[in-house]
Amino acid sequence: MLERLRENIRVVFDRDPAARSTLEVITCYPGFHALTLHLIANSLWRRDWKLLGRIVSHTSRFLTGIEIHPGATIGRRVFIDHGMGTVIGEHAIIGDDCSLYQGITLGGLGLASKPGKRHPTLGKGVVIGAGAKIIGPIEIGDDAKIGPNAVVIKDVPAGATMVANLARMVDKSLDQQRAEKAEQLGFSAYGVGSDMNDPMVKAIHALLDHSVTTDQRLEMVLQRLEQLGVDCSQERASVDQFDPKHLNQIVD
Numbered sequence: 001m002l003e004r005l006r007e008n009i010r011v012v013f014d015r016d017p018a019a020r021s022t023l024e025v026i027t028c029y030p031g032f033h034a035l036t037l038h039l040i041a042n043s044l045w046r047r048d049w050k051l052l053g054r055i056v057s058h059t060s061r062f063l064t065g066i067e068i069h070p071g072a073t074i075g076r077r078v079f080i081d082h083g084m085g086t087v088i089g090e091h092a093i094i095g096d097d098c099s100l101y102q103g104i105t106l107g108g109l110g111l112a113s114k115p116g117k118r119h120p121t122l123g124k125g126v127v128i129g130a131g132a133k134i135i136g137p138i139e140i141g142d143d144a145k146i147g148p149n150a151v152v153i154k155d156v157p158a159g160a161t162m163v164a165n166l167a168r169m170v171d172k173s174l175d176q177q178r179a180e181k182a183e184q185l186g187f188s189a190y191g192v193g194s195d196m197n198d199p200m201v202k203a204i205h206a207l208l209d210h211s212v213t214t215d216q217r218l219e220m221v222l223q224r225l226e227q228l229g230v231d232c233s234q235e236r237a238s239v240d241q242f243d244p245k246h247l248n249q250i251v252d
Helices: 002-017 021-026 031-044 050-064 172-184 199-227 232-239 245-251
Strands: 104-109 134-135
Touching: 002 021, 002 031, 050 245
Parallel strands: 104 134
Antiparallel strands: none
């Protein structure tokens, strides 16, 4: 126990240049506090004193903002920097020399998953960036790096680097075309932004994009026919006079 505490203190000096003294680490580092209390909670949990283990874990969460289930297995020289909002599930296994930053989640798939292990396993030397979410009974290989805010639901090979989607600029002209087509069809996508990561939203915008593209192609066909001397005034009139409310009447 004392040797583990010494290791947890030394690792802070190795990985955090802001650490100035042992007293500062012992009194002011919530990651050190959470790991120390987890040693006690896990010991109680393994001795089948489940309730006491949960009480110690809950007290640690209240004091540090770091939630570690007493059943989680944590290796040696693990470093939790800042740590506020970090959640580590019951079946999570963290290898030696890992570094975890604030707001990460080592979570499970809930009651819908298969019985047994529900949380991830981290190999040795894994680095998890702030806000990353690692979900399910997957394995993260040794020395892998998970970038900030990445969401990982599949196994990661050793030494790999996983990052979230890069930020991108929204095409405002496409948004305008979508809005016009939605209004023409009698549909108002109020509060539904094109950058929302929701399957239903993506499906709606895919349909609007397809409709916009179809209109553009139809206009090109009509223009080409008119260049060949074909009178397309009747076709244009039928398109302009289309009332989407008729669709609602048909459906009703």
